[in-house]
Amino acid sequence: MSGMNTILKVEDLKTQFVSWNGLVKALDGISFEIRSGECLGLVGETGCGKSVTALSIMNLIPETSGAVTGGKITFEDYNLVETQMAACKVIQTKTKPRLKVRRSKIKENSRKMNKIRGGMLSMIFQEPMTTLNPVMTIGEQITDVLYAHQISELTQRIIARKSITEEELRVIYKHCVEGNDLKFLFDFVDLNNGLKGIVPQIEFIINRKDITNYRKKKMISDLFDKDRSVPTQINRLKVWKSIRVPRFLPPLLKQEAEKVAIELLSKVSIPEPTKVIIQYPHELSGGMRQRVVIAIAIACNPHLLIADEPTTALDVTTQAQILDIIKDLKNIHSMSILFITHDLGVISDISDKVAVMYAGNIVEMAYTENLFERPKHPYTQGLLKSIPVYEQKKTELAAIPGSVPNLVHPPEGCRFNPRCDHVMEICRTTKPVMTEVEENHSVACWLYSKKEEK
Amino acid sequence: MVGANGWYLKSGSPRLNNFKTTFKLLLRNPGSAIGLIVVILYVAVAVIDQVYPRLLGITTDINTMTTNFTHPVPVPPSWLHNFSNWSLPFGTTFPGIDLFQAIIKSIRIDLSFSVAVVAGGCIIGIILGLYSAFFGKWLDQLIMRLTDIFFSIPFLVLAIAAGFFLGRSLEILAIVLILVWWPTYARVVRGQTLSVKEMSYVEAAKSSGVNNFRIMFKHILPNTMAPVIVQVSFDLATMILLLAMLDFIGFTPANAYLPELGYLASVGYGYAAIGDWWTLVFPGLTILLLALSMNLLGDGLRDAFDPRLRR
Amino acid sequence: MTQSDNSPGRSNQEYLLIAKNIKKYFPIKMSSKVMTHRIPLKAVDDVSLIIKRGEVIGLVGESGCGKTTLGKLLINLISPSEGYLVFNPSEELVKDLGKDESVEEKEFRDASMYNLNKRKMRQLRRKMQIVFQDPYSSLDPRYLIKDIIAEPLLSFGIRKDEAYSRSSNLLREVGLSDDFVNRYPHQLSGGQRQRVAIARALALNPEFMVLDEPTSALDVSVQAQVLNLLENLRKKHNLTILFITHNMIVARHICNRIYVMYLGKIVEEARTEDLFAKPMHPYTVALLSSVPIPNPKTKRSRVILEGDVPSPITKPRGCSFHTRCKFAFEKCGWTSGEIVESMNYILDPTRNTVLETLPALSVMEVIDENRLKISYFGSLSQEQGETIKEVINKERREGKIRSLFGISSISLENGSILINVFESIRDPVLLTSDIEHLVACWLYEEKNSSAGSIIERA
Secondary structure (H helix, E strand, O other): OOOOOEEEEEEEEEEEEEEOOEEEEEEEEEEEEEEOOOEEEEEOOOOOOHHHHHHHHHOOOOOOOEEEEEEEEEEOOEEOOHHHHHHEEEEEOOOOEEEEEOHHHHHHHHHHHHHHEOOOEEEEOOOHHHHOOOOOOHHHHHHHHHHHHOHHHHHHHHHHHHHOOHHHHHHHHHHHHHOOOOHHHHHHHHHOHHHOOHHHHHHHHHHOOOOOHHHHHHHHHHOOOOOOOOOHHHHHHHHOOOOOOOOOOOHHHHHHHHHHHHHHHHHOOOOOHHHHOOOOHHHOOHHHHHHHHHHHHOOOOOOEEEEEOOOOOOOHHHHHHHHHHHHHHHHOOOOEEEEEEOOHHHHHHHOOEEEEEEOOEEEEEEEHHHHHHOOOOHHHHHHHHOOOOOOOOOOOOOOOOOOOOOOOOOOOOOOOHHHOOOOOOHHHOOOOOOEEEEOOEEEOOHHHHHHHHO | OOOOOOOOHHHHOOOOOOHHHHHHHHHHOHHHHHHHHHHHHHHHHHHHHHHOHHHHOOOOOOOOOOOOOOOOOOOOOHHHOOOOOOOOOOOEEOOOEEHHHHHHHHHHHHHHHHHHHHHHHHHHHHHHHHHHHHHOHHHHHHHHHHHHHHHHOOHHHHHHHHHHHHOOOHHHHHHHHHHHHHHHHHHHHHHHHHHHHOOHHHHHHHHOOOOHHHHHHHHHHHHHHHHHHHHHHHHHHHHHHHHHHHHHOOOOOOOOOOOOHHHHHHHHHHHHHOOOOHHHHHHHHHHHHHHHHHHHHHHHHHHHOOHHHOO | OOOOOOOOOOOHHHEEEEEEEEEEEEEEEEEOOOOEEEEEEEEEEEEEEEEEOOOEEEEEOOOOOOHHHHHHHHOOOOOOOEEEEEEOOOHHHHHHOOOOHHHHHHHHHHHOHHHOOHHHHHHHHOOEEEEOOOOOOOOOOOOOHHHHHHHHHHHOOOOHHHHHHHHHHHHHHOOOOHHHOOOOHHHOOHHHHHHHHHHHHHOOOOOEEEEEOOOOOOOHHHHHHHHHHHHHHHHHHOOEEEEEEOOHHHHHHHOOEEEEEEOOEEEEEEEHHHHHHOOOOHHHHHHHHOOOOOOOOOOOOOOOOOOOOOOOOOOOOOOOOOOOOOOOOHHHOOOHHHHHHHHHHHOOOOOOHHHHHOOOEEEEEEEEOOEEEEEEOOOOOHHHHHHHHHHHHHHHHHOOOHHHHHEEEEEEEOOEEEEEEOOOOOOOOOEEEEOOEEEOOHHHHHHHHHHOOHHHHO
């Protein structure tokens, strides 16, 4: 992929929940990192802490039930958990664990996170119906996000259209569509800083597959705005960075937001987006709803997209469609993705790198092909063996005995030890750490650490 | 509680209908805890009054108030003049009735009246609601239209009319109130049944040949009880207030000296105006405290049955 | 009737269940501006199937295709709108299969489970059991595990002590130790609950068991345990199983024969190996190719379906899959309503320079299911009409827009274009294309059994 700089770094993250029965150690010190343009798959069974990881990164753990108790999450230049940890702490009293919440810190934290969430960092949830507001149209829901984070971008788009000349558009068309050279566009814009807003508009037209070049030419030349005067309101909003939406938005901006909404919807291959933006969520099918959710998530060009089981509630054929869209996001728009699922098939299809989680720990991490070809950890091996093989029929599946441990009283040492075939004495007492057994393939298991010592 | 293999995280939350948990959650809220204690106190007084009235210093007939026409004018509480004298803690009311004894007697009458009405309405409502939702179709239509009809009858008018034609006794009043009170329960139970009916354990029972009667009363009914219990605790308070109100406005049962809080309050209302405040305050406070604590209890129960609290 | 029973001389012992033309319509209230009226939601639409003793039948399809409804119909948990279901058919009935319509009809009516009286039905009940998908709602939260398992036994009049000893035996059989007996369902994990549900279903010693997505709520490692358990129990108790699932990998693992359902109809039936080796119906092909396989090395050509499953209330005419089918052609049951959209697309003058000279498009009017009228502002001349015809024919030849195949003729009438659509005579029916491989698709019906798989055609 393009750059290889780290976009998200999670170090020794610990999250705990207070429950009726005691303290649930949902995350027990997990570490991983995502580079830009990379898709990391987080796979594991129910209750292993995949979703908690996502919620911890998004700072969405409800302060009434749990808190991040340790570790560090670095997202670009921000430390995401610093204020969160200060705001909400788990205190162990004699009988029961309790949560201590400091309201002022919570406010500070949410103010800080609101800038990041939805803008640079966004998330897709499993259930598309509950994520969308049933009483708002699709268009309103998308434009809401745009107003919150993208006002300066929207104004730039308007201003760019008002300042670009017909001649320049013709040149851009010639180079970009006929010459098939998108780079020209970026170079061109670099020279004229005021035209920055034209890039996504032209990119969108060029990337469309359903229209002929003739139509593209027409659409590009249509971008030229005869009315060259920029209203002062728009000019004033040019540098707007706050997440507080100004009370009165100029109508020009609203029209622009609607245009962007249509662009976004066709980006996630929704047919007839102009119809969809005036519809309500219940009028759409499950697959369509999930596409809208994705469109909202990518509305602000997030640097990292967290997808928490985005296809679990969908049928296989719809799942294939959605996976295709997410793959496009990764390949064409080079978005970094944290993809969470319990389905090994999906993970092998979509991700570059896989982290296998078990009972609040990452037990194995490797490139997808390596992991599926040479699984190291007994849990990963067991998991892969317990899936019926598609290519041929087997009589008996190799199931992992037992069930997922209770995280209030997790087993000592390696949390997998009660179900493991290769259990040794050390597994019952000491927790193994992640060690690199091959290049870019690390495992947390004593089987491999021991060999190294020898 | 941890099994050999440990159990699944989600199932760590206690069962919705676990009595112990409900109780614990109830006591967690100070309001409902106080409500519960006060209600228990009232019930204890009523039970003792029925079983062993001597313990409360009642030696006369428990169903009538003892009058004393030689001193009919209200006497203030004895401790007002001499603090160590507790012979007449609440004073007396017209005609020479010992207010303390009268209130204790009337608590029992009022409570048993409201329990009888609520229990009657509850049983009829539960059965009709259950049948209505379980069998559906025309039976459902019939019963639901019936509830609509009974809902539209103003119970006060009905009660007064019944009292006028059938005689003014507590029993007739109770029957009339049951008639207009069951539809609430029928609706609550019907709504719950409709959702429980769709659970697959009901279908599983059907497919293993369990008969409808057993499915209805053993599988569905216990799982619909939570909102009914909440409704009951609210309605008990309402009933007591209702009886007091009817008595206050003069719909007095034929027995003129039936111990009843509304009657005591209504008598006291006249005397309070000329300065004998205790004749109104003590019966009034008794009603207020009972209604308040029952409502607190109901609120607490409603919260305790809320599954979101049981994480 | 299905024609899978083409080899003669089988004893009736081989057949366990015969379902004939089962339909289940749910009335749905639709309110227009004036009044409400009911229209049928065809959850199961004319399904016939035969289940042989000892088989594991798979019923696969996407959510909302009616597979759960069919499963419940097959054990008479809900009653159908129409159709017959015979459990343990008599020898005569099997002999008369597919011979004489009226005789067959009568015999079916007499033997049908749906027409049995309550007492007889109750006796039959114990021979067929069901296990539900969601292990969290399938066990009554107020019952102890032992009571849950003993309940069906008690309801058939077995003595209490015997019922309870049987119930602990059953628990052991599904791999749970005795200390589970006195627990409540909420103290168990999903996998353990599903085992209890299986034990309850086994309690009455059934011959036929419907498993409605028994593993889809479970984790992979637990799913494997349950699948292994089911396989063992099937052998031990000589069970016949109808396995309803949306997971093709699981279906492949456990089933002998698979029925594929789409919008209330069975579109393909075949032995598991045949179905996976050579899927015939375009829907099956797409379904199989969209299954994610946990092996990054297998690179398959994927068929990604466009659009969504249509609502079962407004099912498409003819073959209900034709709106998403990549191989749809003239016969598949197009309606003029479906053509409107593609006409809008084709006749867009910004897309097609040839059309720029024409007057502006005024209105497209759907006259009825088979006719569509396109009028322009001002009447069209003969020449202009020819231009439009040519444009449509050109697109049709290219074949990208499948709905254009539905057009039978284009004519110019009174200055506007009139488009006629092929009338569909009937829906495609399940027909043998290979031995024991049935498919309901016009592609194969037309060329009979020699069609070959559509993968080869593509």
